[in-house]
Amino acid sequence: MLQPYLKYVNVFIIIYFSRKLPWWSAEAQFVQFGVATNPLSVQYIKGVGPRRAELLGRLGIETADELLRYYPRDWQDRRAGTLLSLFRQDSYSVFRGKVLTAGQIYTRSSVGIFKAMLSGADGARVNAVWFKHGGMRYDPFAALKKEFTPGRDVWVIGRPSNTAGSEIQVDECYFADNPESAPHVNRLTPIYPLTEGLSNPFLRSIMWKALDAAQKTGTIEIIPSALRAKRALLSAGQAVKGIHFPDSAAELEAARQRIVYEEFLLLAAAWEMKKLGAKTENKRFTYEIKRSLLTPFKEKLGFEFTPPQKRVINDIFSDMRAPRPMTRLLQGDVGSGKTVVALSALLLAAENGFQGAFMAPTEILAAQHFYTMSRFLDGLKVRFELLTSRVKAAARRKTLERLQNGELDIVVGTHALLEEDVRFKSLRLVVIDEQHRFGVKQRAQLRRKAEFADLLIMTATPIPRTLALALYGDLDVSTIDSLPPGRQPVETARSGEAEAFQLVREEARKGRQAYIVHPFIEESEDEDIKSVSEQFERLSKIVFPEFRVGVIHGKLGGREKSAAMEKFVSGETQILVATPVIEVGIDVKNATVMVVQNAERFGLASLHQLRGRVGRGAEKSHCVLVSDSPGATAGERLAALCATNDGFVLGEKDMELRGPGEFMGTRQHGELDLRAGDLVADKKVLAWAVEDRERLFAADPKLAAPQHRAFRGRLMELYSKKWHLIDMA
Ligand code: ADP
Ligand code: MG
Secondary structure (H helix, E strand, O other), rough: HHHHHHHHHHHHHHHHHHOOOOOHHHHHHHHOOOOOOOOEHHHHHOOHHHHHHHHHHHHOOOOOHHOOOOOOOOOOOOOOOHHOEEEOOOOOEEEEEEEEEEEEOOOOOOOEEEEEEEEEOOEEEEEEEEOOOOOOOOOOOHHHHHHHOOOOOOEEEEEOOOOOOEEEEEEEEOOOHHHHHHHOOOOOOOOHHOOOOOOOOHHHHHHHHHHHHHHHHHOOOOOOOOHHHHHHOOOHHHHHHHHHHOOOOHHHHHHHHHHHHHHHHHHHHHHHHHHHHOOOOOOOOOOOOEEEEOOHHHHHHHHOEEEEHHHHHHHHHHHHHHHOOOEEEEEEEOOHHHHHHHHHHHHHHHHOOEEEEEEEHHHHHHHHHHHHHHHHHOOOOEEEEEEEOOOHHHHHHHHHHHHHHOOOOOEEEHHHHHHHOOOOOOOOOOOOOOOOOOHHHHHHHHHHHOOEEEEEEEEEOOHHHHHHHHOOOOOOEEOOOOOOOOOOOOOOOOOOOOHHHHHHHHHHHOOEEEEEOOOOOOOHHHHHHHHHHHHHHHHHHHHHHOOOOOEEEEOOOOOHHHHHHHHHHOOOOOOOEEEEHHHHOOOOOOOOEEOOOOOHHHHHHHHHHHHHHOOOOOOOOEEEOOHHHHOHHHHHHHHHHHHHHOHHHHHHHHHHHHHHOOHHHOOOOHOOOOOOEEEEEEEEHHHHHHHHHHHHHHHOOOOOOOOHHHHHHHHHHHHHHHOOOOOOO
């Protein structure tokens, strides 16, 4: 019987004596309840057994410190100001009152009900109710019956079940005479993000205890006092208390600000460390502009580079020839001609015998780039291949082999390029397209495959300066600020389907061509293919029987896809029914209408991309957005699109509409170790951190001074493994 517990006793004895804890100390007490060997483990906290420790582990919480860094996602106002009467906020009610009567109500159904009538200090009465389901053999309300004695002072929190608010379905209840109710009521109460098996009352209770313990032992301060004073920040101890259990909204705000600042300063410092580490490193290879590929490429293009393209190519080439690795952001609106610029860079690498990788965020984009390469590079002495997860095993193996042997110069692909088994002989240039769709981790992964490689990042969405600093440390920016000649502004409007089809008919009669795009999500589901086929049937047979209609979607094989495209390019098909597969790449000057069905289901950037498929010839072009019931934000998106053709304006609008956090993979907080901070919403604090980082490193480049030691320690703890940072002190 005792057997299973003996090992606990052993562990206790070992830890107790080896650490010589005073027997009354909190730690020694906790040791008795667990088998934890890490003295800071959450298992030391009373109430946390092995099972719950495991659940906490799923949230990334193993130590008390990590627990305290698990911040609430929200706070509920359960304060004394509203103490004695009912109030409602959103969907929850809080009520404090004395028990008048309480008891079980017997119903014929299997639902058991317990009801307590409570009387508030101002005379308000509220019925608190609990429901229990199922034919339980034991009495589900035994505990409530015992506790709810008349006259007892009680708090209930729950959902109001009638509009008058005189009845509450109870989620949580606490007795005012129980000191353990302190974390839960009569205050601003934290609400945590949860995982299955853990509840807010539980997290709140252990957080309260952990905080109590931390305040007794003191919290380690990592922000140098000079910076804390300069920005008037709370101390570490004050901040951790204030974020979990604030006494006022002002305290909460101050606590959050301090925590966000700390996160940003660490992030900014991590970049600086990385940069200082890299500064001493050279690429150890050089480029020569041989033109053995560049000249034939230019001849094959059939057009001149625009002045901004020339300027940008110059920037890139001189970066590539410099000893320090390139980190350049190339921004330019949809259709501004970024791809051919990237190809020029890839060809410079190939001319010099080096490999390049071109990573796109989706299968379709990657396939389109591959298609573009085939168009412009076929016949040149350069070997390129496509690598996505759709490439068949045998072909994939062959490609991997050729990459490793150096028999391929360029590989274009998706995330598939990041996989372990993709190895290069001499990867020297990494190009990332539509970079905002990739996470920070993915970018870092690709870069790691090629240490000191040059990095070219392309985007149609401009990045604010401070954000670039946070995401990349720093990068140089080139902009293509005008479109190739011959582009026309596209007239964009919302309309019904019938009108849209009428426009298609009119244009087709004039000999023009049209796209009709349907939003089939990811095109992986068979359902989607079924529905695109149905649409195709309907459009070709019923709506446009007099015209030649083609169809293209992501499930078509490469050959079918290019056959469908070629038919449209040659004018053999007049109307192309498509999934967003045509978002990029297709370039048909005679196409003058783009109809987007269910336009509300597309993002702003995709819509702008789609629109970029028309307006390429001399004729006036139209983009028609068909949407029956856009929500408020979707409506704004469509309105923005109708109002402007300027991709940069739309980019800003997009950021605004999507809200902070969703922009450019900044949601990927895990990778950056941002738990409280949001790179977009907290841009003021971000600017502080970036500025203070400069001073910090100017004064003490290795962070070796005693007042910086704690900061350096945390920095290494968070980033050394993940970012390969080297402690230089
Ligand atoms: P982005 O990637 O910037 O959206 P692309 O590189 O796909 O744009 O270019 C859009 C189209 O414009 C392509 O068909 C490309 O061949 C063409 N293009 C690029 N540069 C020029 C140029 N200087 N003159 C004419 N057409 C160009
Ligand atoms: Mg592009």
